[in-house]
Amino acid sequence: DTEVTQTPKHLVMGMTNKKSLKCEQHMGHRAMYWYKQKAKKPPELMFVYSYEKLSINESVPSRFSPECPNSSLLNLHLHALQPEDSALYLCASSQDPGQGWEQYFGPGTRLTVT
Amino acid sequence: GDSVTQMEGPVTLSEEAFLTINCTYTATGYPSLFWYVQYPGEGLQLLLKATKADDKGSNKGFEATYRKETTSFHLEKGSVQVSDSAVYFCASNTGRRALTFGSGTRLQVQP
Numbered sequence A: 001d002t003e004v005t006q007t008p009k010h011l012v013m014g015m016t017n018k019k020s021l022k023c024e025q026h027m028g029h030r031a032m033y034w035y036k037q038k039a040k041k042p043p044e045l046m047f048v049y050s051y052e053k054l055s056i057n058e059s060v061p062s063r064f065s066p067e068c069p070n071s072s073l074l075n076l077h078l079h080a081l082q083p084e085d086s087a088l089y090l091c092a093s094s095q096d097p098g099q100g101w102e103q104y105f106g107p108g109t110r111l112t113v114t
Numbered sequence B: 001g002d003s004v005t006q007m008e009g010p011v012t013l014s015e016e017a018f019l020t021i022n023c024t025y026t027a028t029g030y031p032s033l034f035w036y037v038q039y040p041g042e043g044l045q046l047l048l049k050a051t052k053a054d055d056k057g058s059n060k061g062f063e064a065t066y067r068k069e070t071t072s073f074h075l076e077k078g079s080v081q082v083s084d085s086a087v088y089f090c091a092s093n094t095g096r097r098a099l100t101f102g103s104g105t106r107l108q109v110q111p
Helices: none
Strands: A004-007 A010-013 A018-025 A031-037 A044-050 A053-057 A064-070 A073-079 A087-094 A109-113 B003-006 B011-014 B019-021 B023-026 B032-038 B044-050 B056-059 B062-065 B075-077 B086-093 B105-110
Touching: A004 A087, A010 A018, A018 A031, A018 A087, A031 A073, A044 A064, A044 A073, A053 A064, B003 B086, B011 B019, B019 B105, B023 B032, B023 B086, B032 B062, B044 B062
Parallel strands: A010 A109, B011 B105
Antiparallel strands: A004 A018, A018 A073, A031 A044, A031 A087, A044 A053, A064 A073, A087 A109, B003 B023, B019 B075, B032 B044, B032 B086, B044 B056, B056 B062, B062 B075, B086 B105
16 A cells, blocks of 8 residues: 545635644655645655654745654644645655655645635 | 756647657766656656666556666657546655656647
8 A cells, every 4th residue: 555645635724824734644654745836837845754853844934834743644734824825735755765765645735825 | 956857848649659758867876766647636646766777667558767878767658548648757866855856747648
Protein backbone atom coordinates (compact mmCIF):
# COMPACT_ATOMS: atom_id res chain seq x y z
CA ASP A 1 0.00 0.00 0.00
CA THR A 2 1.49 3.32 -1.11
CA GLU A 3 -1.33 5.58 -0.02
CA VAL A 4 -1.07 9.04 1.44
CA THR A 5 -4.41 10.50 2.50
CA GLN A 6 -5.28 14.16 2.90
CA THR A 7 -8.28 15.91 4.39
CA PRO A 8 -10.22 17.90 3.54
CA LYS A 9 -10.33 17.59 -0.23
CA HIS A 10 -11.58 21.15 -0.62
CA LEU A 11 -11.45 24.09 1.80
CA VAL A 12 -12.80 27.61 1.51
CA MET A 13 -11.76 30.02 4.23
CA GLY A 14 -11.84 33.71 4.94
CA MET A 15 -8.76 35.73 5.71
CA THR A 16 -9.55 35.81 9.43
CA ASN A 17 -10.23 32.08 9.78
CA LYS A 18 -8.06 29.41 11.35
CA LYS A 19 -8.10 25.98 9.74
CA SER A 20 -5.91 22.90 9.51
CA LEU A 21 -4.96 20.51 6.74
CA LYS A 22 -4.27 16.91 7.65
CA CYS A 23 -2.10 14.25 6.07
CA GLU A 24 -1.64 10.61 7.02
CA GLN A 25 0.49 7.70 5.84
CA HIS A 26 0.85 4.18 7.19
CA MET A 27 3.84 3.05 5.16
CA GLY A 28 6.34 3.54 7.98
CA HIS A 29 7.92 6.44 6.12
CA ARG A 30 10.18 8.69 8.18
CA ALA A 31 10.12 11.79 5.98
CA MET A 32 7.04 13.89 5.26
CA TYR A 33 6.64 16.98 3.12
CA TRP A 34 4.29 19.85 2.41
CA TYR A 35 4.18 21.34 -1.07
CA LYS A 36 2.16 24.19 -2.55
CA GLN A 37 1.09 24.00 -6.19
CA LYS A 38 -0.37 26.87 -8.18
CA ALA A 39 -2.21 26.23 -11.43
CA LYS A 40 -0.01 25.09 -14.32
CA LYS A 41 3.10 25.15 -12.11
CA PRO A 42 5.20 22.45 -10.48
CA PRO A 43 4.90 21.85 -6.75
CA GLU A 44 6.95 24.17 -4.53
CA LEU A 45 8.45 22.76 -1.37
CA MET A 46 7.26 24.35 1.89
CA PHE A 47 8.39 22.09 4.74
CA VAL A 48 10.21 18.82 5.34
CA TYR A 49 9.91 16.69 8.46
CA SER A 50 12.60 14.09 8.99
CA TYR A 51 12.07 11.59 11.81
CA GLU A 52 9.35 13.86 13.20
CA LYS A 53 11.60 16.90 13.36
CA LEU A 54 11.32 19.93 11.10
CA SER A 55 14.40 19.82 8.90
CA ILE A 56 13.58 22.27 6.11
CA ASN A 57 11.46 25.41 6.12
CA GLU A 58 11.61 27.10 2.73
CA SER A 59 11.12 30.61 4.15
CA VAL A 60 7.40 30.07 4.37
CA PRO A 61 5.37 32.90 5.99
CA SER A 62 4.43 32.32 9.61
CA ARG A 63 0.73 32.19 8.74
CA PHE A 64 1.52 28.59 7.74
CA SER A 65 2.48 26.46 10.73
CA PRO A 66 3.38 22.78 10.30
CA GLU A 67 3.09 20.13 12.95
CA CYS A 68 4.11 16.47 13.06
CA PRO A 69 2.31 14.85 16.03
CA ASN A 70 3.73 11.40 15.24
CA SER A 71 5.46 9.50 12.48
CA SER A 72 2.22 8.89 10.57
CA LEU A 73 0.58 12.31 10.78
CA LEU A 74 1.37 15.72 9.41
CA ASN A 75 -0.71 18.85 9.89
CA LEU A 76 -0.57 22.29 8.35
CA HIS A 77 -2.21 24.99 10.45
CA LEU A 78 -3.47 28.02 8.57
CA HIS A 79 -4.18 31.46 10.02
CA ALA A 80 -4.76 34.89 8.53
CA LEU A 81 -4.14 33.71 4.98
CA GLN A 82 -4.17 35.93 1.93
CA PRO A 83 -6.04 35.35 -1.35
CA GLU A 84 -2.72 34.60 -3.07
CA ASP A 85 -2.36 31.57 -0.79
CA SER A 86 -5.16 29.88 -2.74
CA ALA A 87 -3.59 26.76 -4.26
CA LEU A 88 -3.45 22.98 -4.17
CA TYR A 89 -1.59 21.83 -1.05
CA LEU A 90 0.11 18.49 -1.46
CA CYS A 91 1.48 16.21 1.22
CA ALA A 92 4.10 13.59 0.42
CA SER A 93 6.11 10.99 2.27
CA SER A 94 9.23 8.93 1.62
CA GLN A 95 10.97 6.03 3.31
CA ASP A 96 13.87 8.27 4.25
CA PRO A 97 14.79 11.89 3.49
CA GLY A 98 17.99 10.84 1.74
CA GLN A 99 18.74 10.57 -1.94
CA GLY A 100 17.13 7.89 -4.02
CA TRP A 101 13.93 7.45 -2.07
CA GLU A 102 10.84 8.21 -4.07
CA GLN A 103 8.14 10.42 -2.63
CA TYR A 104 4.51 9.37 -2.59
CA PHE A 105 1.97 12.14 -2.87
CA GLY A 106 -1.53 12.51 -1.52
CA PRO A 107 -4.42 13.79 -3.64
CA GLY A 108 -4.09 17.29 -2.22
CA THR A 109 -6.33 19.85 -0.57
CA ARG A 110 -7.73 22.54 -2.86
CA LEU A 111 -7.65 25.72 -0.77
CA THR A 112 -9.53 28.89 -1.66
CA VAL A 113 -9.01 32.00 0.45
CA THR A 114 -11.75 34.61 0.13
CA GLY B 1 21.87 24.98 -7.47
CA ASP B 2 20.11 21.96 -8.86
CA SER B 3 17.69 22.47 -11.73
CA VAL B 4 15.56 20.43 -14.13
CA THR B 5 14.54 21.58 -17.60
CA GLN B 6 11.67 20.04 -19.53
CA MET B 7 10.39 20.64 -23.01
CA GLU B 8 7.55 23.12 -23.21
CA GLY B 9 4.08 21.84 -23.89
CA PRO B 10 1.44 21.17 -24.65
CA VAL B 11 2.39 18.10 -26.63
CA THR B 12 -0.52 16.95 -28.77
CA LEU B 13 -0.45 13.45 -30.25
CA SER B 14 -2.84 11.07 -31.91
CA GLU B 15 -3.61 7.79 -30.21
CA GLU B 16 -0.94 5.12 -30.80
CA ALA B 17 1.73 7.72 -31.64
CA PHE B 18 5.24 7.58 -30.19
CA LEU B 19 5.92 9.89 -27.25
CA THR B 20 9.12 11.60 -26.18
CA ILE B 21 9.28 14.24 -23.47
CA ASN B 22 12.75 15.68 -23.02
CA CYS B 23 14.27 16.31 -19.60
CA THR B 24 17.75 17.51 -18.71
CA TYR B 25 19.18 18.23 -15.30
CA THR B 26 22.00 20.10 -13.62
CA ALA B 27 23.16 18.97 -10.22
CA THR B 28 26.14 18.81 -7.93
CA GLY B 29 26.95 15.15 -7.75
CA TYR B 30 24.79 12.36 -9.12
CA PRO B 31 21.11 12.80 -8.46
CA SER B 32 18.33 10.27 -8.45
CA LEU B 33 15.83 11.01 -11.22
CA PHE B 34 12.07 10.59 -11.35
CA TRP B 35 9.09 11.03 -13.60
CA TYR B 36 5.76 11.90 -12.00
CA VAL B 37 2.36 12.17 -13.67
CA GLN B 38 -0.52 14.37 -12.57
CA TYR B 39 -4.03 13.76 -13.87
CA PRO B 40 -6.54 16.64 -13.70
CA GLY B 41 -7.65 17.40 -10.16
CA GLU B 42 -5.31 14.84 -8.60
CA GLY B 43 -1.98 14.63 -6.80
CA LEU B 44 1.26 13.44 -8.34
CA GLN B 45 1.84 9.76 -9.03
CA LEU B 46 5.29 8.28 -9.31
CA LEU B 47 5.68 6.90 -12.82
CA LEU B 48 9.27 5.65 -12.75
CA LYS B 49 12.70 6.33 -11.32
CA ALA B 50 16.42 5.72 -11.85
CA THR B 51 19.11 6.12 -9.24
CA LYS B 52 22.36 5.78 -11.17
CA ALA B 53 23.84 6.24 -14.61
CA ASP B 54 22.56 3.88 -17.35
CA ASP B 55 19.67 2.72 -15.18
CA LYS B 56 16.41 2.37 -17.09
CA GLY B 57 13.17 3.01 -15.25
CA SER B 58 9.99 1.58 -16.72
CA ASN B 59 6.32 1.37 -15.82
CA LYS B 60 3.00 1.06 -17.69
CA GLY B 61 4.79 1.16 -21.07
CA PHE B 62 6.78 4.30 -20.20
CA GLU B 63 10.58 4.20 -20.12
CA ALA B 64 13.41 6.59 -19.30
CA THR B 65 17.17 6.02 -19.20
CA TYR B 66 19.56 7.93 -16.93
CA ARG B 67 22.22 9.37 -19.27
CA LYS B 68 25.09 10.89 -17.32
CA GLU B 69 27.02 11.99 -20.39
CA THR B 70 24.12 14.10 -21.67
CA THR B 71 22.60 14.80 -18.21
CA SER B 72 19.25 13.65 -19.55
CA PHE B 73 16.30 11.49 -18.53
CA HIS B 74 13.91 11.59 -21.47
CA LEU B 75 10.50 9.93 -21.10
CA GLU B 76 9.31 7.66 -23.93
CA LYS B 77 6.30 5.52 -24.73
CA GLY B 78 5.83 3.54 -27.88
CA SER B 79 2.07 3.93 -28.26
CA VAL B 80 0.12 6.52 -26.28
CA GLN B 81 -3.52 6.23 -25.32
CA VAL B 82 -6.14 8.89 -24.61
CA SER B 83 -5.89 7.90 -20.94
CA ASP B 84 -2.24 9.05 -20.91
CA SER B 85 -3.38 12.67 -21.22
CA ALA B 86 -1.95 14.40 -18.15
CA VAL B 87 0.88 16.64 -16.99
CA TYR B 88 4.28 14.97 -16.67
CA PHE B 89 6.95 16.25 -14.29
CA CYS B 90 10.61 15.33 -14.36
CA ALA B 91 12.35 15.65 -10.99
CA SER B 92 15.76 15.17 -9.41
CA ASN B 93 16.95 14.57 -5.87
CA THR B 94 20.51 14.89 -4.62
CA GLY B 95 19.50 14.19 -1.05
CA ARG B 96 20.33 17.61 0.36
CA ARG B 97 16.76 18.73 -0.02
CA ALA B 98 13.50 17.49 -1.41
CA LEU B 99 12.66 17.06 -5.08
CA THR B 100 13.62 19.63 -7.70
CA PHE B 101 10.88 19.65 -10.33
CA GLY B 102 10.86 20.65 -13.95
CA SER B 103 8.12 22.99 -15.13
CA GLY B 104 5.89 20.14 -16.31
CA THR B 105 4.78 19.09 -19.80
CA ARG B 106 1.11 18.76 -20.64
CA LEU B 107 0.31 15.83 -22.93
CA GLN B 108 -2.93 15.75 -24.89
CA VAL B 109 -3.74 12.55 -26.75
CA GLN B 110 -6.51 12.73 -29.32
CA PRO B 111 -8.55 9.70 -30.38
